[in-house]
Amino acid sequence: MMKHFDRPTPDDLKLLVEQLPTLVSNSLEKTLNEQTYAQWSSLFLKVGNDPHGRQQLEPLLHAMADWLNGLPEGLGPRAVGTLLYNLQAMPSTPGTEAVLQAMAWHISKTPFLDAQAIGNALYGLQNMPSTDGTEEVLQAMAKHISPELSLSAQAIGNALYGLQNMSSTPGTEAVLLAIAEHISPELSLSA
Structure with a gap:
């Protein structure tokens, strides 16, 4: 059995995938709140670089995407930042792509993202x-x-770090141009 400081084993992840429908159906509101899913997304960060974990995470990524696609409204800034931040170790898979596409819709529906959410999301x-x-x-x-x-300087640094290996696309250029407006010779980048 997994201890709180250990990485989940493939068996732990398999059990979570098997129990996911029961956990969701037993939820008081029949849906889990965004904080719960943000916590679950930490599994992506913990085992994303482990080849054995990746295989087990794929069903959880699809479950996350299904949950996101079933929400009628956008996520809050904290959930946006946390969910994308936790994808940083994930390889490109159909599940990761499904989560990214669902998150894009939610980001477009979220009225406001604060500096921390932007920095964390782009870092991810x-x-x-x-x-x-x-x-x-x-x-x-x-x-x-x-x-x-x-x-903040921290948000700018996190955002730029997250973009460092990205290809030049209209999306990366749009983000870089938007961030560039926040950097001026008068601006001190100290935290």
Whole structure:
């Protein structure tokens, strides 16, 4: 059995996948709140680089995408930042792509993302290949990086770190142009 500080074993992940429908159906509201799913998404971060874990995570990624697609309204800023941040170790798979596409829709429906959510979300895209889902997320994120928003040095650093290996696409360029407006010679980038 998994201890709180251990990585989940393939058997732990298999059990979670098997029990997921029961957990959802036993939920008081028949849906789990975004905080619960944000916590579950931490599994993606913990085992995303483990080849054995990846295979077991794929059904959880699809369950996450199904849950996201079933929500009638956008997620809150914290959930957006956390869910994308936790994808940082995931390889490009159909499940990862499904989550990215669902997240892009939610980001476009979220009225406001704060600096921390933007920094965390973009940080989570590190090493993601150029896919339709990645591009949709980048395009949706760029719309939230307005000149009126105050981006901290930490948020700018996290965002740029997440974009460092990305291909040049309209989405990456839109995000970079939006971030560039927050960097000026007068701006001190100290935390």
